Amino acid sequence: MVKEDLSTILKEKGFKVTPQRLAIYGMLKSTKSHPSIDMIYNSLKDDFPTMSLATVYKTIDILKKLNLVQELNVGEGSFRYDANVAPHPHVICYKCHRVDDVDEMNFEELIEKVNKVSDYDIKSQKLYFYGYCPQCKGKDTVS
Incomplete structure (x- = not known):
């Protein structure tokens, strides 16, 4: 925009x-x-x-x-x-707290499954993954 x-x-x-x-x-x-x-x-x-x-x-x-x-x-x-x-997941580093987008992933099947299993009518979602970024993995990763 x-x-x-x-x-x-x-x-x-x-x-x-x-x-x-x-x-x-x-x-x-x-x-x-x-x-x-x-x-x-x-x-x-x-x-x-x-x-x-x-x-x-x-x-x-x-x-x-x-x-x-x-x-x-x-x-x-x-x-x-x-x-x-736009709905998209994020990945967050435990150590440096870097936040990145996880692009090009389709979660429609997951949303449909959650709708079916929960009987909710899902309107939005936020999904976070946590781990160690490329710069922090391999370093001392004790949080």
Whole structure:
């Protein structure tokens, strides 16, 4: 999505279009690192020295409400954010807490099986795998 599209969506939903909001979303769209609020703030504070941490929190809240980012709870005491809102699993490193997408996997069969076994009508899913990333595996892996 380009900045003009985000501007249109924000305006249509009654939110102000600000350079900070555009930059926060742009940063999320351009990375696969699944940053936390602090990581987002630290990556943009030099370009926006008057931007507060509260601005990042408020913007992320708006982007979540608009279904433009998803919140990931990867078990490290804070959330991570992903601008890829299509259903997809993530893999998380126990040691360095790196978070990666697991692309090109179809979980339709699993969702259908869960529907059948549970008698639920599944509407969404989040799937996390945990292990050691390529840089951490082989090192001392005691968590």
